[in-house]
Amino acid sequence: MTNPPSLQTRRELFRRAAVAALLAGPAGGLLSACAIGSGSDPGPGSQGTDATLRAAAGAGNPLGVPPDKPLEIVIFKGGYSDEYAKFDEELYRKRFPEARITHRGIQQVGQVMQPRFVAGDPPDIIDNTGAGRLEISVLSADRQLRDLRELLDAPSIDDPATKIRDILLPGVVEDGTMDGVFCVLNYVYTVYGIWYSKPFFEKNGWEYPQTWDAMLALCAEIKKSGLAPWTYQGKYPEYMNDPLFMLAAKAGGMELIKAIDNLEPNAWQSDAMKGAVEAIYELAARGYFLKGSEGLSHTEAQTAWVQGKAAFIPCGSWLESEQKSVTPAGFDMVVGATPRLSSSDKMPVTATQGGSGESFIVPAMAKNPYGAMEFLRIMLSKEAARRFAELASALPTVAGATEGLTLSSGLSSVRDMVAAAGDDVFIYKFGGWYPTIGKAASTATGELLTRRITPADWIKRLQKAADDVARDSSIPKYER
Amino acid sequence: MRHGKHRFLLSFLTIPLILYAVFVISPYVQAFYLALTDWRGVSSRQRFIGLGNFTRLLHDPVFWAGLRNNGVMLLVVPLATILFALFFASMLNLGGRRGRAGVRGARGTSLYRFVYFFPQVLSVAIIAVLWQFVYTPNAGLLNSVLDAVGLSALRNSWLAEPSLALWCVMAVIVWSAVGFYVVLFSAAMQSIPREIFEAAMLDGAGRRATFRRITLPLVWDNVQVAFIYLGIAAMDGFAIVQIMTVGPGGPDDATEVIGLGLWRNAFTYGKFGYASAMGVALFFLTLTLAALTLRVSRRDRVEF
Numbered sequence: 094m095t096n097p098p099s100l101q102t103r104r105e106l107f108r109r110a111a112v113a114a115l116l117a118g119p120a121g122g123l124l125s126a127c128a129i130g131s132g133s134d135p136g137p138g139s140q141g142t143d144a145t146l147r148a149a150a151g152a153g154n155p156l157g158v159p160p161d162k163p164l165e166i167v168i169f170k171g172g173y174s175d176e177y178a179k180f181d182e183e184l185y186r187k188r189f190p191e192a193r194i195t196h197r198g199i200q201q202v203g204q205v206m207q208p209r210f211v212a213g214d215p216p217d218i219i220d221n222t223g224a225g226r227l228e229i230s231v232l233s234a235d236r237q238l239r240d241l242r243e244l245l246d247a248p249s250i251d252d253p254a255t256k257i258r259d260i261l262l263p264g265v266v267e268d269g270t271m272d273g274v275f276c277v278l279n280y281v282y283t284v285y286g287i288w289y290s291k292p293f294f295e296k297n298g299w300e301y302p303q304t305w306d307a308m309l310a311l312c313a314e315i316k317k318s319g320l321a322p323w324t325y326q327g328k329y330p331e332y333m334n335d336p337l338f339m340l341a342a343k344a345g346g347m348e349l350i351k352a353i354d355n356l357e358p359n360a361w362q363s364d365a366m367k368g369a370v371e372a373i374y375e376l377a378a379r380g381y382f383l384k385g386s387e388g389l390s391h392t393e394a395q396t397a398w399v400q401g402k403a404a405f406i407p408c409g410s411w412l413e414s415e416q417k418s419v420t421p422a423g424f425d426m427v428v429g430a431t432p433r434l435s436s437s438d439k440m441p442v443t444a445t446q447g448g449s450g451e452s453f454i455v456p457a458m459a460k461n462p463y464g465a466m467e468f469l470r471i472m473l474s475k476e477a478a479r480r481f482a483e484l485a486s487a488l489p490t491v492a493g494a495t496e497g498l499t500l501s502s503g504l505s506s507v508r509d510m511v512a513a514a515g516d517d518v519f520i521y522k523f524g525g526w527y528p529t530i531g532k533a534a535s536t537a538t539g540e541l542l543t544r545r546i547t548p549a550d551w552i553k554r555l556q557k558a559a560d561d562v563a564r565d566s567s568i569p570k571y572e573r
Numbered sequence: 574m575r576h577g578k579h580r581f582l583l584s585f586l587t588i589p590l591i592l593y594a595v596f597v598i599s600p601y602v603q604a605f606y607l608a609l610t611d612w613r614g615v616s617s618r619q620r621f622i623g624l625g626n627f628t629r630l631l632h633d634p635v636f637w638a639g640l641r642n643n644g645v646m647l648l649v650v651p652l653a654t655i656l657f658a659l660f661f662a663s664m665l666n667l668g669g670r671r672g673r674a675g676v677r678g679a680r681g682t683s684l685y686r687f688v689y690f691f692p693q694v695l696s697v698a699i700i701a702v703l704w705q706f707v708y709t710p711n712a713g714l715l716n717s718v719l720d721a722v723g724l725s726a727l728r729n730s731w732l733a734e735p736s737l738a739l740w741c742v743m744a745v746i747v748w749s750a751v752g753f754y755v756v757l758f759s760a761a762m763q764s765i766p767r768e769i770f771e772a773a774m775l776d777g778a779g780r781r782a783t784f785r786r787i788t789l790p791l792v793w794d795n796v797q798v799a800f801i802y803l804g805i806a807a808m809d810g811f812a813i814v815q816i817m818t819v820g821p822g823g824p825d826d827a828t829e830v831i832g833l834g835l836w837r838n839a840f841t842y843g844k845f846g847y848a849s850a851m852g853v854a855l856f857f858l859t860l861t862l863a864a865l866t867l868r869v870s871r872r873d874r875v876e877f
Contacts, residue, residue, distance in 0.1 A: 203840055210615045227615060231843035235616045327733055328819045385710025388730035388819065393709060528842050539824050543733065567611065567625070 147463050153188070155247050156463050156470065161191040164464040165216035167206065169223045170198035172411055173281070173451065173485035178220070180480050184471045185464075192464065201225040210237055215456035217465040220280075222451050229452060230526060233271035234569055239455040240274050244466040250474035257473060262511075264518055265449045265490045272571075278469050279449030280481075282488040284510055284518070285335040285409045286428035286445060291502065293401065293424070301429040303442050305340065305372045308432050312381045315404050321383035323376055324403035326391035330539035331531070333373065336407045337538065339431035339446045341369035342519050346439030354522045355572050356563040361556040368434050370541065370548040377542045387543050399424055413503030414486040427506035430513070444517035445510055449490050523559075526571045533558035601856075607849040614845035626850035636851065638826040639834045642739055643808050646746070646830075647862070651803035654747045655796060658754030661689060663784055665755065666762040667770065686759070689752040697749070701816035704745045708732045708817075733819050735827035742828050745813055750806065754799050761792040797870045804862050808855065811836065831855050 150157035166182065168175040175198035182194050195216075199205050203225045209215045210227075215237075221227050232238050245258040245266065258266060262282055269277035289301065299315065302308040312322035326332040342350050345365030352360035360366075376382060383403040386394060398406040399420045406412075413426055420426065433442045453472075455465040471477055478494035481487070486504050488495065488511065495508055511518070524531035537554045540546040546554070562568055608626055612619035630636055665686060668679035679685075692700060707714040708731040716728045731741045765788070773783050789796070811832030815821045822829040822837075831851060839848035 207614060211617055213617070225840065228841070228843040231613045232615050235613055235618065237615050327730075330819075330823075383711075385730050385733075387824075388708070388710040388733035390705070390709075393711075397711070532837075536820065536823055536825055539733075539819065543824070545735070545825070567629070 146461070154467075155253075156243065156467050158189060158463045158467045159461070160189045162461045162464055163193040163195065164218070164461050164468065165195040165197075166218045166468065167197045167199060167202070167216045167220065169202050169220045169226070169451070170200055171223050172415055173481075173487060174198075177477070177481040177484045180484075181468065181472050181477050184474070184477060185468050188467075188471075189464075203227040210456065210458075213458050215458055217455065217459040217461045218468055219454050219456065220451060221277075221454050226452075228528075229271065229277060229454070230569070230571075232454070233274075233276065237457050238271070238274075238276035239457050239459060239462050239465075240276055241269070241278060241455060241466065241469075242275050244278070244469055245275055247466070247470055250470060250476075257470060260473060260492050262449070262490045262492055263516060264447070264520070268449045268520070269452075276454065278453045279451060280453055280472060280490055281449065281451035281485075282447065282490050282511065283409045283411065283450050284428070284445050284447035284507060284514070285339065285407070286430055286510060287336060287405050287407055288398075288412055288426050288428050288503075289405055290399075290401070291425045291427045294404075299404075302432050304436075305432045305434050309375060309379070309381075312376070312379070312404075316381060320401075321403040322381040323405045324383035324386045324389070324394050324398055325407060325542070326389065326394045327385075327387035327539070327542075328390040328393075329535070330387075330542065331535035332391065332407050333538050333542060334534055335409070335446060336431050337369050337373045338521055339444075340372055340434050341366045342446065342521075343431070343438045343440040343442070343444055344368055344434040347519065348439075350519055350521055351573055353559075354526070356523075356527075356559050356570070358560075358563075359556065361552055361559060365434070367548065367552060370551050372434060373538075374541055374544075374548045374551075377544050382542065387539065399426070410503075410507040411487060413501060413507075417486070425502040427502055428510055429506075430510060440517055440519075443510075443513040443515075444519065445514045446520055447511065447514065447518040448520035522571070522573060527559075527562045527568065530555070530558045530562055604849045604852050604856075607846055608853040609850075610846045611844075612846040612849070613843045614839065615843070619846065622846070626847045627854070629847065630850055630854060633834075635822075635826060635829060635834050636831070638829040639822075639831040642828060643810070643830050645739060646743055646807040646810055647804060649743050650746050650750075650807040651800050653743070654750045654754060654803050655799050657747065657751045658758055658799070659789070659792075659796070661685070661751065661755045662758035662762055663788055666759055667783070667788065668780075686755070689755045691752065692749040693752045693756075695749075697812040698816055700745065700749050701813045704741075704748075704813075705732070705817045708741055732817065732828075733824055735824050738818060738824060738827045742810065742814055742818065745817070746806065746810060750803060754803075757795055757799065758792055761795040762788060765791045793870075797867070800866050800870060801863050804866055805859055808859050808862065831858075 146159070147157040148154070148159040154160075164185070166178065168178040175196075178198075179196060182196055186192070186194060197216075200223060202219065202221055202223055206215065206219055206221075206227060210232075219227075221229065221232075229238075245256065247257050249255045249257050249260050251260075265279055265282075266275060268279050269275050271277065294301065297318070299311060302311050315322040341363075342365075345363055349360070349363055349365050352363070353366075383394075383397060386403075389397065395406060395408070395412065395416055396419050397403060399416055408428075410428065412428075413420075416426075430443055430445050453469055455462050455469075459465055472481075473489075473491050475491070475494065478489040478491040479498060481489045482495050482498060482500075482504075486501060488504070488507060495504075500508060524534075534555055537546065537551045541548065541551045563570075607619065609621055609623060610619035611622050611625075664679050665682045695703075710716060710728075710730040710733070713731075715731060719725060719727050729737060732738050769787055769791075770783060773787055778786070809832050810830045814828050814830050814833050815836065818828040820826075820828075822833050832855070835848045835851040835855070838844045838851065
């Protein structure tokens with residue numbers, strides 16, 4: 094009736110356990126499929142030699158694109174869709190009718206493209222964007238990106254006397270430079286601010302505040318009217334970090350931003366940072382957030398906001414196009430620059446966090462890099478850029494791209510904000526350079542806004558996260 | 574003849590075995606090697622760094638948070654799922670006693686069986702999205718139901734509350750798993766000869782005694798298997814946590830699981846070597862767990 098334990102069954106036991114563990118297949122195994130393969134190593138200077146990749150340059154073809162070489166383009170099909178790229182491909186086809194263009198619009202760019210990199214067979218252009226993108230710093234450290242400086246020095250399509258580098262908005266070249274090499278062309282300009290419905294504010298006689306004290310005073314008034322003054326994308330608390338870090342940057346100036354990014358000792362304990370954390374904490378302490386915000390996803394929070402359940406929401410300039418389908422007519426959202434902490438701020442109130450995104454890269458091992466650069470050159474033409482602004486309701490990184498276009502309320506407020514900011518556009522780099530600090534900031538802010546930690550705890554946590562990175566010799570360090 | 578049979582068998586086995594070796598075994602073997610490197614995931618180049626990733630793992634608070642939460646899940650999820658499944662299965666198969674047949678299921682058995690199994694048909698992603706709507710604070714089903722029955726005091730931002738978030742996640746895992754084990758245990762209970770139950774009834778055994786002394790011992794093999802599978806599921810939890818929770822993995826690492834940390838390190842931080850080390854650690858944990866379960870839950874097998 095019974096099976097006595099024996100050596101046989103003990104081995105059986107182990108074997109069954111092993112099989113069970115194998116069948117369960119925790120993600121560990123999937124990660125590395127074909128990781129140690131035959132892919133060749135690009136190494137430094139292994140970009141194909143010009144002779145094989147390039148045709149003779151001429152008047153209509155300054156980059157020397159081989160006219161019959163196929164071109165493979167991978168576009169992130171997210172909020173901006175990929176229709177604009179198809180339009181640009183038509184423009185390319187007009188110039189090079191013999192070239193066969195392969196277009197793919199995908200979402201998980203990293204997961205789909207990673208094996209192609211490992212195999213040494215990447216496409217010619219990748220729009221490396223979206224939550225599942227490849228980490229640019231990793232690609233750069235592994236020398237997987239083509240140097241695009243030839244593109245910067247190429248003449249623009251609309252005016253051959255002007256170089257591409259001179260038609261890009263400020264910051265685009267800097268944003269795309271990794272370790273001194275320009276290798277990422279960002280196509281969309283994004284600014285961050287605090288959004289509200291202009292007609293609604295006018296109806297109530299509310300004026301968008303210029304200082305944080307005025308913000309708190311206005312919030313008190315809004316709350317008295319029975320409306321929640323703020324909501325935020327609670328499931329992803331990093332949205333609330335944008336106003337927080339903007340407050341700090343305005344108060345502390347570029348020195349503060351650089352100190353934070355360069356992991357300087359005690360950078361997080363500066364007065365500007367403390368003031369900003371306390372300012373944001375006040376919103377929670379005074380109960381100015383829509384109840385339950387901490388549990389709302391970005392879509393839920395943003396939808397509650399367009400439904401008029403809260404007055405303010407923080408977001409980047411993509412908000413209008415993201416909310417297009419659920420925004421009621423006449424809501425006319427506009428973005429306001431984050432108020433100043435005090436009159437002793439080092440930056441003007443018009444300053445804003447902003448930068449370029451929608452990162453186009455050309456892999457070092459691309460088979461048609463000159464075709465790829467030509468495609469990027471076409472994307473930066475007035476015709477293509479305007480089409481993009483129309484299709485995607487977003488600002489392309491080309492100067493003057495939206496001139497003469499009738500823009501929606503949100504996009505025109507974004508354009509005004511960029512114009513008002515002038516050169517006072519800043520961006521923190523630590524989140525991209527050292528993602529663990531970014532995660533620590535997101536987690537800590539979530540705790541701060543639910544008042545489970547104090548501003549002092551928040552500072553302590555972030556300082557520790559930064560110190561941990563600074564101490565860790567395995568993490569490559571960057572400096573600005 | 575015999576020769577031909579072997580060739581026949583071999584031809585059937587070769588292709589699946591090759592596929593299994595290429596797509597399952599070889600990635601596992603590679604993961605063991607990669608765990609000893611600093612591979613960043615985008616080239617075929619990696620540097621051998623010995624056990625560096627593993628020592629780092631020991632000092633990674635997020636990994637420990639994941640380990641702790643997976644540990645809690647390991648204690649709660651299999652036990653809760655199996656208790657629910659055993660209860661439902663015995664009610665469905667043996668609960669009714671009024672009929673002349675002696676032992677049969679409670680009324681409405683076929684409907685219940687269908688309802689219980691339903692979550693099994695849904696993909697994990699859909700389950701997570703559905704439950705996110707249940708838990709969402711303002712218009713969520715759970716809070717609305719609490720309001721409707723006059724328990725508004727219990728309203729909560731379920732997934733945003735560190736003390737509740739993990740329990741919310743575990744509830745979803747249990748909910749989605751129970752149906753399968755109801756079916757598994759039902760099948761086992763069906764195969765128990767009716768006479769045994771009838772004999773027990775004649776001897777005056779109540780429902781509880783019948784269950785404890787007859788049903789449970791006779792389905793113990795299935796319970797043991799269920800423990801292993803659920804234990805492995807409890808060591809995972811990645812998909813539901815990733816889609817449903819704040820952060821994900823939050824608030825404040827309250828729902829962090831090892832799988833999520835592994836995914837984040839690999840695909841967000843580009844530390845594939847380190848992530849592989851987490852995978853290897855998880856592999857050994859799961860292996861140990863499976864072996865322990867088989868060892869601890871070993872009982873005499875009853876044949877009938």
